[in-house]
Amino acid sequence: MKHVEEAVAIRDTLLTAFDRASVLPPGPERQRLLTVTFVGGGFSGVEGFGELLSLATSLLRTYPELSPVDLSFHLVEAAGRILPEVTDEPGRWVVRALEERGAHVHLDTQLVSAVGGHVVLSTGQEFDSELIVWAAGNAANPVVAQHTDLPVDDRGFLRVRADLRVGTAQAAVPDAWAAGDDAAVPDLAVGTPGARTAPNAQHAVRQGRHLAANIAAVLRGGTPRDYVHRSLGVVATLGLGQGVFQYRRLVVTGFPAWVMHRGYHMLAVPTWERKIRVLTVWLAAAVFGRESYRSPASSTRGTRSCVAGRRGRRVLPGWVGDHTCARTRRPTMAQSAVRRGRGDPLRGSAHRRARDVAARRRGRDRRPDRAGPRPPRPRPPLPQPRAVRRDRVPLVHRRGA
Numbered sequence: 001m002k003h004v005e006e007a008v009a010i011r012d013t014l015l016t017a018f019d020r021a022s023v024l025p026p027g028p029e030r031q032r033l034l035t036v037t038f039v040g041g042g043f044s045g046v047e048g049f050g051e052l053l054s055l056a057t058s059l060l061r062t063y064p065e066l067s068p069v070d071l072s073f074h075l076v077e078a079a080g081r082i083l084p085e086v087t088d089e090p091g092r093w094v095v096r097a098l099e100e101r102g103a104h105v106h107l108d109t110q111l112v113s114a115v116g117g118h119v120v121l122s123t124g125q126e127f128d129s130e131l132i133v134w135a136a137g138n139a140a141n142p143v144v145a146q147h148t149d150l151p152v153d154d155r156g157f158l159r160v161r162a163d164l165r166v167g168t169a170q171a172a173v174p175d176a177w178a179a180g181d182d183a184a185v186p187d188l189a190v191g192t193p194g195a196r197t198a199p200n201a202q203h204a205v206r207q208g209r210h211l212a213a214n215i216a217a218v219l220r221g222g223t224p225r226d227y228v229h230r231s232l233g234v235v236a237t238l239g240l241g242q243g244v245f246q247y248r249r250l251v252v253t254g255f256p257a258w259v260m261h262r263g264y265h266m267l268a269v270p271t272w273e274r275k276i277r278v279l280t281v282w283l284a285a286a287v288f289g290r291e292s293y294r295s296p297a298s299s300t301r302g303t304r305s306c307v308a309g310r311r312g313r314r315v316l317p318g319w320v321g322d323h324t325c326a327r328t329r330r331p332t333m334a335q336s337a338v339r340r341g342r343g344d345p346l347r348g349s350a351h352r353r354a355r356d357v358a359a360r361r362r363g364r365d366r367r368p369d370r371a372g373p374r375p376p377r378p379r380p381p382l383p384q385p386r387a388v389r390r391d392r393v394p395l396v397h398r399r400g401a
């Protein structure tokens, strides 16, 4: 998990799974749809896991067919603890907090296989999971790791000096500079030989500014300065209203940590215009609750299910549903089209499902094709070619003859 698009796809997959599970009776298929697996207990994995669990729990309010026991959220971590950036006690608190919310945290466990969505763990446990998220460490960008003649370390990150020039302490590559996640920048603040700065925004943003100042200094004939930054602490959210913060020995957990997380990120958002935009979205969520509609840009399947706001009053135009919206209790566009007798807007299984659900609601099963394959539709007769009479040859032909 790295990009916003991936986060959107994960969210959409969960929303689609809820839509599909809500029309199924309890059983293995419904259980599979509501099972989520995150692999990797670092910051990305734990934050993503906590947020998705929070979203799923809040969605239950709008899906009366589903209950908390139907949810099955698994976090798999190979090490004996999660969040390596925090010390043991806050790490244990995070595990307890997630388990109290119904999550299964598998420590000292590795993912052995996930073929076809069937998860096999090194402990021997097996289960089917609709959504599997790999968050076990970021690799170096392949362009940097494999397609450059600049020096890279054994993990594919650019070798960088403390002044952010690419190269070794002995020799810098002329006019080559690097900063951020793909640069192995020496961490002079830690004081341990060989230590590298952590791949986070706290360093990336400061390294970017420092790099620009160093380039300007060199262009003006000055000397570049070494990059030194003491960590301001680490903070993570575990879903709406829950978080953990640590600065040296100071540990804050729960709601205050979540507020600190939001506050810090608000400060980090560039420009006042963007700050206000982001804050408006957050405040709207605080008043009206989480948004639960899908992004039009992403689709996990060819068809999408009903998409509605939290209050369940609208179905977004241009979207098609594969069953009655569990939240609005109103027919989706596909069903409306069927009821109005307007043909077949989806031309596929989603349309048939929509039609079946509508029929079941009216108390009769209109799916004759369930018993076997659908008989071929009679084709309209092909138009016959008109006979051309020799005495009515067009004028132009006669002229050319």
Ligand SMILES: Cc1cc2nc3c(=O)[nH]c(=O)nc-3n(C[C@H](O)[C@H](O)[C@H](O)COP(=O)(O)OP(=O)(O)OC[C@H]3O[C@@H](n4cnc5c(N)ncnc54)[C@H](O)[C@@H]3O)c2cc1C
Pocket (backbone or CB within 6 Å): 001, 002, 003, 043, 044, 141, 143, 179, 180, 181, 182, 199, 200, 201, 202, 203, 204
């Ligand atoms: C899920 C997640 C949550 C995180 N949460 C936090 C957090 O709470 N706090 C924190 O401090 N850090 C966090 N991080 C880490 C933080 O996002 C990164 O450390 C930071 O973004 C690194 O900045 P960067 O500029 O080096 O790389 P990026 O932000 O990844 O920017 C690299 C850019 O280069 C572009 N690019 C890639 N290849 C090419 C190419 N060939 N040509 C042109 N452009 C290219 C990419 O599209 C991208 O826009 C998180 C990371 C993830 C994945």
